[in-house]
Ligand SMILES: Cc1ncc(C[n+]2csc(CCOP(=O)(O)OP(=O)(O)O)c2C)c(N)n1
């Protein structure tokens with residue numbers, strides 16, 4: 014599926030990234046997976062409510078891409094954004110607390126699962142309107158260009174956003190104005206239960222870059238190094254003033270669309286095939302073969318487990334927001 | 348003070364604010380080389396250049412969304428919608444994004460964005476170019492809605508809007524651009540949000556209005572004066588925040604109210620204004636509140652049909668006669 018070139022770049026990253034960097038990437042992928050598993054458990058126990066969309070299976074995309082960014086680069090995401098927010102550096106405690114609706118949550122309990130935000134980390138929000146984040150990413154890119162700053166914006170969205178007007182308007186504008194935005198389409202083949210074949214006229218989504226005169230590549234979104242290598246190139250392109258870039262990361266969500274979806278529109282066989290390509294298992298195998306001992310990785314797993322337990326405890330013990338403050342934040346106080 | 352048109356007053360406000368603050372810029376369809384569809388931005392490109400006076404493609408959704416993003420990124424964008432009718436394509440970014448971002452992220456982000464839009468009927472432009480949609484924006488918490496009737500307020504409110512930390516929908520009536528008036532030249536002339544203006548004191552009835560209908564209300568008040576009816580005319584100037592206190596005080600004095608606006612009668616701003624008056628001053632009212640508004644029809648093209656659909660001075664006169 015991926016071009017030879019992408020495979021080659023990924024292989025090179027395996028050699029050029031330091032051991033610490035590789036461990037961090039592994040740690041973050043495991044963290045996201047276990048975080049999401051725990052979220053599912055807490056949802057079943059009624060600790061988390063509302064719409065809740067898990068990222069399990071897609072970890073390589075968030076982790077690979079965000080690892081290729083600078084700390085001060087902006088990230089814009091969707092309602093399936095727990096992974097992006099954690100990968101950008103958010104505290105698992107405060108993300109879990111937000112899912113629990115607590116005052117200590119990253120959005121002070123006002124946002125919930127779909128609306129995480131962390132101003133300090135420049136995680137600029139999860140947006141629940143399909144395609145809604147793209148124009149905002151262009152605007153952030155414009156603010157960077159206007160102020161002649163060195164940052165870029167990385168904007169994640171699903172295959173479901175491709176047929177939205179916002180996608181086409183934004184790619185046109187971003188290309189026209191050469192805005193420093195890396196658009197990353199997480200193609201997991203479904204918008205809720207609808208296959209991309211039934212929703213989009215072109216299955217190779219990266220080809221939507223071409224009519225907008227920008228580079229577009231397809232990468233294996235189950236390979237964290239391939240996503241990383243492609244994003245390094247895309248980010249450099251944007252940062253050097255050449256304008257936006259479109260990356261299509263082909264991936265798969267291991268769970269239903271949301272916590273209330275048993276995913277009956279997919280075959281067990283299809284799910285099995287993708288499970289065999291589990292991005293964490295693959296990365297782990299590769300690290301053990303080439304760079305890092307199994308014992309080190311096991312140790313990371315244990316540390317992550319402890320961190321997740323701590324996050325749940327923190328969320329559980331945190332207070333709800335004060336009901337008397339329900340109208341706070343409607344307007345910025347003068 | 349200088350005599351200038353509503354259009355020139357807006358232009359002056361833009362110029363002064365862009366001079367004052369590097370972060371202020373304007374973008375929209377035809378705002379640069381064309382000088383603005385209604386010439387409000389005329390001359391700005393020559394002064395500030397393409398970086399700060401940005402012509403855009405015809406992409407209202409993304410235009411407003413990029414304004415929201417740029418505001419989140421620390422700039423003070425002014426987005427000009429060619430008319431409010433086209434702003435409907437951007438409702439997602441206005442309602443789902445601009446209005447929500449401060450709240451939904453627990454106060455961590457703000458959106459100091461001004462969305463300017465000409466609106467209103469009366470020029471035989473037909474159903475898709477003649478709407479007054481302030482009620483749509485008034486309905487949505489998180490937005491401010493400014494809607495000046497007078498040149499001085501056009502300047503002072505626009506400057507306040509640009510300096511405000513919240514998203515502001517700034518609605519200009521297309522019939523007002525050439526209306527002239529005295530405008531302070533002071534660069535710090537700001538008209539605060541949420542302060543209605545009593546344009547004409549009176550003791551028999553209160554007319555509450557905003558935008559172009561304020562001028563009709565003043566004409567109606569003159570006619571009524573000849574018939575011995577002394578009318579107070581209040582220009583709300585902003586609908587959010589809504590200065591209901593000034594209105595209520597007037598109602599307590601007059602006991603009779605007519606609300607005049609150009610939006611559709613049903614579900615219009617007048618319904619909200621009337622409800623607030625009932626809630627706060629029911630006992631002071633000697634008659635039910637009257638609303639004078641547009642008929643509930645898509646705007647027809649034919650001049651007589653259009654005139655029949657829009658509120659007129661004589662409608663206001665008759666409504667006041669019914670309530671006093
Ligand atoms: C504008 C809009 N229309 C419909 C929905 C309902 N909806 C929520 S998620 C979704 C599917 C989106 O799929 P995709 O973009 O591929 O993201 P994924 O869930 O696969 O990550 C739909 C239709 C929405 N949130 N926004």
Ligand SMILES: [Mg+2]
Pocket residue numbers: 171172173199200201202203204205
């Ligand atoms: Mg999808």
